[in-house]
Amino acid sequence: MRAAPGKEDVRRHNLGTVLRYVHVHGATSRAELTTRLGLNRSTIGALTADLTAAGLVFERTQRDTGRAGRPSLVVRPRSATVYAYALSIEVDRLRAARVGLGGRILDRREVPRPPGMAVPEAAGPLAAFVREMAGDVPDDGRFVGTGVAVVGRSRAADGTAVLVPRQHLEDLAAGDLGVPGRLSVGNHAEVSALAEHSRGAAAGCDNVLYLYGDIGVGAGIIADGRRTLGRGGEVGHVVVNPYGRQCPCGSRGCWETEIGERALLQHAGRSGAAGREAVLGVVKAAMFGDARAQSAIREVGGWIGFGVGNLANIVNPEAVIFGGTLRDVYLAAAAHIRSRMNAVALPACREQVRLRTPGLGEDAALIGAAELAFERLLGDPLVS
Numbered sequence: 001m002r003a004a005p006g007k008e009d010v011r012r013h014n015l016g017t018v019l020r021y022v023h024v025h026g027a028t029s030r031a032e033l034t035t036r037l038g039l040n041r042s043t044i045g046a047l048t049a050d051l052t053a054a055g056l057v058f059e060r061t062q063r064d065t066g067r068a069g070r071p072s073l074v075v076r077p078r079s080a081t082v083y084a085y086a087l088s089i090e091v092d093r094l095r096a097a098r099v100g101l102g103g104r105i106l107d108r109r110e111v112p113r114p115p116g117m118a119v120p121e122a123a124g125p126l127a128a129f130v131r132e133m134a135g136d137v138p139d140d141g142r143f144v145g146t147g148v149a150v151v152g153r154s155r156a157a158d159g160t161a162v163l164v165p166r167q168h169l170e171d172l173a174a175g176d177l178g179v180p181g182r183l184s185v186g187n188h189a190e191v192s193a194l195a196e197h198s199r200g201a202a203a204g205c206d207n208v209l210y211l212y213g214d215i216g217v218g219a220g221i222i223a224d225g226r227r228t229l230g231r232g233g234e235v236g237h238v239v240v241n242p243y244g245r246q247c248p249c250g251s252r253g254c255w256e257t258e259i260g261e262r263a264l265l266q267h268a269g270r271s272g273a274a275g276r277e278a279v280l281g282v283v284k285a286a287m288f289g290d291a292r293a294q295s296a297i298r299e300v301g302g303w304i305g306f307g308v309g310n311l312a313n314i315v316n317p318e319a320v321i322f323g324g325t326l327r328d329v330y331l332a333a334a335a336h337i338r339s340r341m342n343a344v345a346l347p348a349c350r351e352q353v354r355l356r357t358p359g360l361g362e363d364a365a366l367i368g369a370a371e372l373a374f375e376r377l378l379g380d381p382l383v384s
């Protein structure tokens with residue numbers, strides 16, 4: 001039988017609740033914390049004093065509130081000193097950032113990822129970025145851990161898509177990256193969904209579908225306010241067209257073969273091209289009246305709406321967010337995507353869903369990877 005939580009357990013839990021609140025919402029007055037968290041004023045005062053002593057937050061008097069009476073102290077996360085490293089292994093680039101508590105990007109690095117570079121080979125450049133950024137950490141800096149976002153597919157030397165072998169992900173998760181501290185690994189779209197849910201375009205939504213387009217499609221699903229663990233990223237391999245193209249997964253007509261970069265470029269008559277710039281080229285050409293580019297956007301937009309409609313029937317999301325190249329295609333084909341989705345989704349599902357572009361843009365993966373690293377501290381701020 002488990003013992004009832006003691007006073008110290010309750011205190012640590014409450015410290016985590018207060019720290020998580022200011023981590024997500026930024027500067028917050030003690031008065032607002034009291035209201036939002038349902039704790040009394042003296043408890044909030046004691047908790048923020050403990051978090052201040054632990055070097056995790058600082059408090060300042062709020063000036064010019066225009067109200068009479070004693071001003072409430074405002075609590076802020078120590079973003080400049082409490083930090084995590086965030087690494088992102090993407091199809092065409094490797095990125096690294098130092099992210100402060102509160103989700104603030106303090107420093108960042110980026111390098112192209114050449115076709116044919118396997119995930120384990122990314123360790124060298126990423127570890128070098130971390131060493132460089134470590135040189136600028138203030139003396140009182142407090143390192144929390146490292147989070148890694150990894151896409152589920154990469155570009156082969158011949159430009160085609162290949163699935164990232166599961167073994168590579170397992171090796172990463174085992175901490176085989178040559179960077180300091182505890183390592184937390186997540187799927188790129190899933191951690192992006194996490195970031196958009198906590199502080200981006202889906203803040204306040206409990207059910208969210210985040211889609212990220214590159215050479216294929218990744219997905220992250222938030223259900224009932226929680227990140228679904230495991231295989232949310234595989235929705236790109238739901239078969240939507242049994243007579244469609246061969247997919248690198250071995251199947252045929254997977255969703256990503258109809259809406260990924262390659263499909264769009266083929267429809268637009270630009271099979272030789274590849275990458276985000278090439279996709280943007282088609283979107284721009286469509287805007288300027290190029291009939292073939294417009295037809296390609298409509299074709300791919302139709303398949304996006306078809307897939308989103310089907311997923312909406314399962315996930316029942318309040319928000320669907322289009323990231324990566326899907327953002328560009330969505331902006332060019334929003335009405336078409338919406339109408340195709342409406343034809344597929346059940347009325348109860350389609351009526352509440354809002355289609356959106358990312359609030360955090362391309363930073364979502366870095367901020368989300370950092371969230372993985374901050375999780376332990378937020379769960380127990382007194383953890384060493």
Ligand SMILES: [Zn+2]
Pocket residue numbers: 236237247248249250251252254
């Ligand atoms: Zn597939």
